[in-house]
Every structure is written in structure tokens, then in C-alpha cells.
Amino acid sequence: MTTDHPVAGDDVVVSARRVVKKFGDTVALGGVDLEVRRSELVVLLGLSGSGKSTLLRCLNGLHPTTDGAVTVNGTRVDLASRAELRALRRDVGFVFQHFNLVGRLSCLENVLIGAVGRLRLPRYGKSTYPKRMRTEALAHLDRVGLAELADRRADTLSGGQQQRVAIARTLMQQPTVLLADEPVASLDPENAGVVMDLLFRVCMEDKLTVLCTLHQVDLALGWAHRVIGLRGGEKVLDRPAVGLSREDAMEIYRRVDPADATIATAATS
Numbered sequence: 001m002t003t004d005h006p007v008a009g010d011d012v013v014v015s016a017r018r019v020v021k022k023f024g025d026t027v028a029l030g031g032v033d034l035e036v037r038r039s040e041l042v043v044l045l046g047l048s049g050s051g052k053s054t055l056l057r058c059l060n061g062l063h064p065t066t067d068g069a070v071t072v073n074g075t076r077v078d079l080a081s082r083a084e085l086r087a088l089r090r091d092v093g094f095v096f097q098h099f100n101l102v103g104r105l106s107c108l109e110n111v112l113i114g115a116v117g118r119l120r121l122p123r124y125g126k127s128t129y130p131k132r133m134r135t136e137a138l139a140h141l142d143r144v145g146l147a148e149l150a151d152r153r154a155d156t157l158s159g160g161q162q163q164r165v166a167i168a169r170t171l172m173q174q175p176t177v178l179l180a181d182e183p184v185a186s187l188d189p190e191n192a193g194v195v196m197d198l199l200f201r202v203c204m205e206d207k208l209t210v211l212c213t214l215h216q217v218d219l220a221l222g223w224a225h226r227v228i229g230l231r232g233g234e235k236v237l238d239r240p241a242v243g244l245s246r247e248d249a250m251e252i253y254r255r256v257d258p259a260d261a262t263i264a265t266a267a268t269s
């Protein structure tokens, strides 16, 4: 199912201004500007190595920026103290390609781990969490359609199911921003659609700001409010998904072949 792109909110929650990130001599980001609003799902597209993951990591302070300004929920991430970064990361959920669940724990226990930042002391085992949190965790599992698997070991689930548990765990954090780094890269097309649908629903229903990297143009066009393209660490496209054709989006993948300076299309789908 694809969305009809309901309108995103007005207020800017995530902003990057002329962000530069260098790893030694490698310029991963060469001065990127970005704004993402509340209730907006933005998809980042680009060839491998174009800087998508680096940009996500600069937004939650996992990578310190080399230059430029990053503001998330009013916090200047590039200037933040350790304590401010810790507080920020409670507010910014991160969904990974490989789910990062604890395989030997149940689905419910994995979701409860998302609440750790809201507790003063670490907990071990679901019975050590307050009852209201267990109820909340179960509600999140229900929301992702997996309540009946609450007591199943996470490593017995399919990839698509594991990603849904990982999203439930992120929701347990009560984030306002959700960053997803290739959340469907390990999934078949059907499960990829289910996960994108879920990200879109939580974006709209919980008024989350969602920024997601993908390699699939069609998924971006199907679920994003806006598509941003990176090429060689530069932003080369920033347009609403409505009205953006597949051909326009595929332009992101065109590059100059240094051997003969002709334009080559680098991606096929």
C-alpha cells in the first residue's frame, strides 16, 4: 500500500546548515543543508558512499561534525555537552538495518529495553519494570501487529517481524524524532512495504519527525513526504514526493564517469 501523502506539520524539528563531515581526507558531507518538520517523513537516497548514514549520525551526535550547525528539537547538536547529547538521544530513536535486538530475550523484553533511558536504574527481566511500562510495551507490540508473540524469543522471528519489534522498542523511548538507517535493506519487498507503512503511520499518528535512508526509489516515492538525494556528500535533490517522477528521482544516481567524463547511470532500480 502506498500513502496519499497527507500534509506534514509546519514546525522545523531537525535542521542542518552547511554541515561538513570529514574522515581524514575523505569528505563524507560537503556542506549539506536540511530541514525536516514535525509529522514529516523524509527519505534520503543516494549511491553507496554518498553520505546518507553519515548525515543521520551527525544529526544525533554519533559523529561530531567538522563544520556547520545541526539543531534538533532546539538543541545545537554540534555544540552540545555530553549530558545534552545523552538527553537528545533519549528523544531521537534510531532504527538499524540489522534490528539490533537481543536474540535470547523475548520480544516484550526487547521493547522494554527502549524505556531504559526513562528509568533511573537499569532493569533485568520484564518483572522488574513497572507494570504500566509492561502494559505500554505490550501496546506497542500490538500496534506493530505482534502482541501475540510478546513472549517469543526475538531470534525466532523473521526479519520483518524483528524490524517491527525494533520499531516498537524505539517507540517505547517516546521519541519525537526517528532516524532509520536502511530499515528495509534486509527485508523482502512485501515486508519492506509493511515496515515503511509502519514508519509512515507512526510519523503521522504520533507526529514524529522521520528521516530514513533507503536504496529503493519506489519505496521512497510511495511513502515519503519529501525525497532528498545525496551525491558525493552534496545535496542534489530536495523535492516533495508528490509530483516527483521515478525518472527525476533516478537522476540522483547519475554521475560523471571520470574515465571519459560522460554521464553514466549508476543505479538500475
Ligand SMILES: Nc1ncnc2c1ncn2[C@@H]1O[C@H](COP(=O)(O)OP(=O)(O)OP(=O)(O)O)[C@@H](O)[C@H]1O
Residues within 6 Å of the ligand: 023, 026, 027, 028, 046, 047, 048, 049, 050, 051, 052, 053, 054, 055
Ligand atoms: N567511520 C568512518 N571512517 C572513515 N570513513 C568513513 C566512515 N564512515 C563513513 N566513511 C566514509 O564516508 C563516506 C560516506 O559514507 P556513508 O556510510 O555515509 O555513505 P552511505 O551513503 O550511507 O553509504 P551506504 O548506502 O553504503 O550505507 C564514504 O566515503 C565512507 O567511506
